[in-house]
Amino acid sequence: MGKNFNIIIVGAGMAGLCAANEAASLGAKVLVxxxxxxxxxxxxxxxxxxxxxxxDLQKKEGIQDSSQLLIDDMLAVGEGKNEAHLVEAYGKSQLETYKWLVEKGVEFHAVRAASGHTVPRGHTITPLQAITTLYNQAIATGNVTVVVEAAVKRLRKNSDGRIQSVIYEKDGLEFVVKGEQGVILTSGGFSKSNEMLESFAPQLKNALRIGGNGNVGDGIKLAWEHGAWVRDLPYLQGTYGFHPTADGPRKSQAHAFYKGAIIVNKFGNRFVNESISYKLIGTEALKQPDNTSFQIWDQTIMNESVPGDALYDFDNLLQLGLIEKANSLKELAQLIDVPIEQLEKTIAKYNEDVSKGEDSEFGRKTLTHYFGKPKQINEAPFYAMRTTAAMLATYAGVAVNEQAQVLNPFNEPIDGLYAAGEIAGGFHGAGYMTGSSLGKAAIFGRIAAKSALAKLVTN
Ligand SMILES: Cc1cc2nc3c(=O)[nH]c(=O)nc-3n(C[C@H](O)[C@H](O)[C@H](O)COP(=O)(O)OP(=O)(O)OC[C@H]3O[C@@H](n4cnc5c(N)ncnc54)[C@H](O)[C@@H]3O)c2cc1C
Structure with a gap:
């Protein structure tokens, strides 16, 4: 490339593009x-x-939320295994980053409640619109060069021991390029790496694999070579909600359980509190006989289908033939090959418990996390979706501090090396709050750029 840059960013997803925009606004010459x-x-x-x-979107809908409540929810859903200082850093920058994204032109449409939300706080974007906008904004600064089909192979230190160069491959040739202030790894997770998943999460062998094709853990290996520590490997979990045989890179998902559906196994028995994090539900679902489970719901819940929504567009999945519909529970049980009497018994028991306000079997008190009240399943027609867990984001990765510096096993920053987005571990802990991954990609992408370029700005 014959040109030196202030900073090199590895990977052009949400984290990389937010880092690039932030770095460019600080006057840096950026290579992505x-x-x-x-x-x-x-x-x-x-x-x-x-x-x-x-x-503003929450306020418009009269939703009372706060940074502190968001932090508390994240720590609760992560079962306190997450690094509190990372969660607090998210809380501190989240509103400002939301406004920054809006200013850049990212469109937010609605707010929904999902996993780990005490109040609805999942702000919906259209990913293509968001990514294209952030890319265009970065290019428009004149400070950012993006090279595609350029796979980073190794990182190299300068004579002072600072990470400063990357070796990358393009068109079968190898290139070396320098980033004066260092390298930001935003290369995502390893949901598409059988090698890494088999090594670190053999329990997920039956989970679907979904994610960007490049997400095979390259960045983690690049950082390992230079002594990075890793966090959250024991908490690798699939996400529940996917139809096992749907087509397409995204497959198809429905979270009817967060609207009130119950989840049963092939014997017609419930096995989990359906309001907990879909990661934890995924872990339980993968333990069920034949790896099979079904969401079961009724017309009242079906009426809450949201057209175009990634999680709640049940009507669309029905039209795609991924959801079974029947006029009675008996007929539904036959369609999904679950024992009729047991399914009827399970639902009768659940309905009785809902009417008493107490789930005697699994302790379900809400629809999701602390939000909403369980409902009886009794209005025909009834619906069922065969559902499994998918490995779609790994969330375990290199240890970082709140400045997004990559840390060695002694908690010391590795000079010149930063990481943001899914590659970074320690943030989610044992569970997961919906929306916090894209959120952390944007927030820590910006933080990484600011901290890598702090010297450039003060000089
Ligand atoms: C189906 C699905 C649904 C999801 N839903 C949500 C949701 O609703 N909310 C939420 O918060 N999260 C969600 N997630 C998770 C979230 O999308 C990711 O965790 C997040 O987008 C990660 O952003 P990132 O920028 O860190 O990585 P990515 O967006 O994955 O970008 C990483 C980039 O780095 C590139 N790369 C990798 N290795 C190299 C290399 N060696 N050299 C150069 N480039 C490299 C990759 O090709 C990729 O383009 C979902 C994930 C999936 C798959």
């Missing part, structure tokens, strides 16, 4: 290297939710 032909990675496939609090 993207392995795939198309930019966007998993961000482009995502279910569209970004977790923010105290926004």
């Amino acid at each position: 290297l993207e392995k795939e032909k198309e930019i966007g990675g998993s961000s482009l496939l995502s279910g569209r939710f970004m977790a923010f609090a105290e926004t």
Whole structure:
């Protein structure tokens, strides 16, 4: 490339593009290297939710939220295993980042409640609109060069021990390029790496694999070579809600359980509190006989279908033939090959418990997290969707501090090395709040750029 840059960014998804925009606005010359032909990675496939609090959209809908409530929810859903200082850094920058994205032209449409939300705070975007806008804005600064089909292979230190160069491959040739202030890794997770998933999460062998094609953990290996520590590997989990045989890179998902559906196994028995994080539900679902489970709901819940929504467009899935519909529970049980009497018994028990306000079997008190009240399933027609878990985002990755510096096992920053987005571990802990992954990609992408370029700005 014959040119030096202030900063090199590895990967052009949400985190990389936010880092690029922030770096450019600080006056830096930025090189973004993207392995795939198309930019966007998993961000482009995502279910569209970004977790923010105290926004104009929430206020418009009369939703009372706060940064502190968001932080508390994240820590609760992460079962306290997440790094509190990272969650607090998210809370501190979230509203400002939401406004920054709006200013850049990213469109937010609606607010929905999903996993880990005490109040609705999943702000929906159209991923293609968001990624294209951030890309165009970055290019328009004149400070950002994006090279696609450029796979970063290794990182190299300068004579002072600072990470400063990357070796990348393009068109079968190898190039070395320098980033004076260092390298930001925004290369996503490893949901598409059988090698890494088999090594770190053999329990997920039956989960679907979804994500950007380039998301095979390259960045984690690049950082490992230079002594990075990793966090959250024990909490690798699938996400519940996907139809096992649907087509397309995204497959098809429905979260009718967060609207009140119950989940049963092939024997017609419930096995989980349906209001908990879909990651935890996914773990339980993968333990069921034949790896089979079904969401079951009725017309009252079906009426809450939201056209075009990634999680709640049940009518669309019905039309695609992914949901079974029947006029009675008996007929439904026959369609999905679940014992009729047991399914009827399970639903009768559940309905009785709902009327008493107490789920005697699994302790379900809400629809999702602390939001909403369970409903009886009794209005025909009835619906069922065969559902499984998918590995779509790994969330375990390199250890970082709140400045997005990559840390070694002694908690010391590795000079010149930063990471943001799905590649970074330690943030989610044992569970997951919907929208916090795209949220953290944007927030920590910007933080990484600011902290990498702090010297450039002060000089
Ligand atoms: C189906 C699905 C639904 C989801 N829904 C949501 C949701 O609703 N809300 C939410 O918050 N999260 C969601 N997630 C997770 C979220 O999309 C990701 O965690 C997030 O987009 C990660 O952003 P990122 O910028 O870190 O990585 P990505 O967007 O994956 O970008 C990483 C980029 O780095 C590139 N790259 C990798 N290795 C190299 C290399 N060696 N050299 C150069 N480039 C490289 C990749 O090709 C990729 O383009 C979902 C994920 C999926 C798959």
